[in-house]
Amino acid sequence: MSARPTSNGRSGTATSAVHAGCPEPRPGSPVVQPIVRSSTFHWAGPGDGPDLLYSRYGNNPNQLSVAAKVAALEGTEAGLALASGMAAISMTILSATGPGDHVVASRHLYGATHALLSGELPRRGITTTFVEPSDPEAWEAALAPRTRVVLIEMPTNPTLRVFDIEPARRAARSAGALLAADMTFATPVNIRAAEHGVDAVVHSATKYLGGHSDLIAGVVAGSHELIAGVTGMMKLYGGSLDPGAAWLLERGMRTLPARMDRHNRTAHALARWFTEVEGIRAVIYPGLASHPDHERATRMLSGYGGMVSIVLDGGGEAADRFCSRLRLAVPAPSLGGVETLVSQPRHTSHVDLGTGERDALGIPDGFVRISVGLEDLEDLKADFAAAARAVSALG
Ligand SMILES: Cc1ncc(COP(=O)(O)O)c(C=O)c1O
Structure with missing residues (x-):
């Protein structure tokens, strides 16, 4: 999908919110991305382009509009739309971990994220150490030889704590781990987490990004490499965003x-x-x-x-x-x-x-x-x- 020139992340936030991910302006073309309710797309082989288009793969035009807008708003190379905030969080963690790996996470997390880390992922051999994020030493101290992800959330729910990202970033860097941040409460309007060294910026787009209490969605923003990895997980676990919900989300994000x-x-x-x-x-x-x-x-x-x-x-x-x-x-x-x-x-x-x-x-x-x-x-x-x-x- 082509996009307007403002989708390169260099425009102001409000401009990106309106224009990024919208169709290329051409005489007679729609100004907004119409809902493309097709599960699959004509493709006979590599001669028809490198990508096989299929809506579970996250490359439906509406999913791509959201992805481009998210990347422009967060100032990252790439973005991805998923079926829920929890799909975004779980696919991000699974893309970076396997049996025997370890996560260091803030103990101030959304309840389902905490349950995922403390109850579900251990069944798959992935363990988590929870730390008190107000203690800057805690992050480094919790690292293990196989720490692959460091996870923070801010502002926290419901006490609205705003912790320093830097100690978590330092710990992630020293372990060669992914720094992931759930920035649902902040939104890219109040802080662009990638500018603070966050590798995977995650949102429950159900909240402010959608903005109208009428959809369930999640997004991830980061490097091309990160998004390729999360997309790989999303394809396998089947957590892509329905095109109708993607269209609604993209519309909501225009006024974010x-x-x-x-x-x-x-x-x-x-x-x-x-x-x-x-x-x-x-x-x-x-x-x-x-x-x-x-x-x-x-x-x-x-x-x-x-x-x-x-x-x-x-x-x-x-x-x-x-x-x-x-x-x-x-x-x-x-x-x-x-x-x-x-x-x-x-x-x-x-x-x-x-x-x-x-x-x-x-x-x-x-x-x-x-x-x-x-x-x-x-x-x-x-x-x-x-x-x-x-x-x-x-x-
Ligand atoms: C901070 C935070 N992260 C993640 C989620 C999960 O999002 P969803 O319900 O879209 O899966 C929520 C939902 O309340 C949340 O508040």
């Missing part, structure tokens, strides 16, 4: 910078406002000076993100009541959509942990995670204020 700009601003304003609301014990947002990583986030990120977490006085009961009183914000897991979503980790991502374990992770009962959408700030404040009042009235 515009949406992120507003997510960043509304979330920051809401976080500041929450600090004044009665009944809210803590507000967690990297843009607040009270956040443990505020200084680092300010240095590394061009926006603090659209996620805000709060802790209510009154624990789980108060949080349940708070969420049930919301009329605008929608109680639902997931994040990154145009609508504000709220969820309690004790019911969702961290349901398998005991109260003590959640406390140790900084997620006490009463913790509510908010994915701030694109609504008017004043309407969101009114909704949250009414819910907080209902909790206070309970005493």
Whole structure:
């Protein structure tokens, strides 16, 4: 598929988001990539071109549009669209590991990624050492002779920690391992991880990249070599993205910078406002000076993100009541959509942990995670204020 000249990664982020991966402008050609709902494509042999086109191989025109846009946004050589964020993470790890190999991973990971590393991959002979990423020495100390992947995630879910990438990068380099980063919460608008030495930038595109809570997808960005390896795994495990979902994702990504700009601003304003609301014990947002990583986030990120977490006085009961009183914000897991979503980790991502374990992770009962959408700030404040009042009235 040919693309417009702006897909080379040198354009500004907003320009790349709009134009990268779109069809070559020719008289009569479509301006946007139409959905190409064909599983296979005419190909009689190498004389018809080097690549056999087949939608499970990730080379359907809609999958390629997403791949080109992702690469342009992340500033990497190549990109790949997959069926989900978990497909992106698992195919990336499997492409770099085999029986007897080892992974070093942050202990602050999305729950399913943690389960993949701690429960599933050991069955295939791949083991993981989890480290506390705030300790810069921990990465190097956890390396083993056969460490092949170092994995980080930022900002983390749901405590929104922003860790330094550099110690993980140094450890990965000294082991000759792949540095992979799940940057779902940050998006390439707030940080381009490849510029910090990340080899495999992974996203659940279900979230901000898609942006409208209407698709499940994942992406990986990196070198041609990396993407060839991940594509190889994707072909075998069958995790390619359906062309219809790829089309929807590519459309969502066109507005990513515009949406992120507003997510960043509304979330920051809401976080500041929450600090004044009665009944809210803590507000967690990297843009607040009270956040443990505020200084680092300010240095590394061009926006603090659209996620805000709060802790209510009154624990789980108060949080349940708070969420049930919301009329605008929608109680639902997931994040990154145009609508504000709220969820309690004790019911969702961290349901398998005991109260003590959640406390140790900084997620006490009463913790509510908010994915701030694109609504008017004043309407969101009114909704949250009414819910907080209902909790206070309970005493
Ligand atoms: C940080 C992070 N990574 C990965 C995933 C998995 O993505 P998906 O549901 O698209 O497989 C999620 C989903 O919530 C997530 O929050």
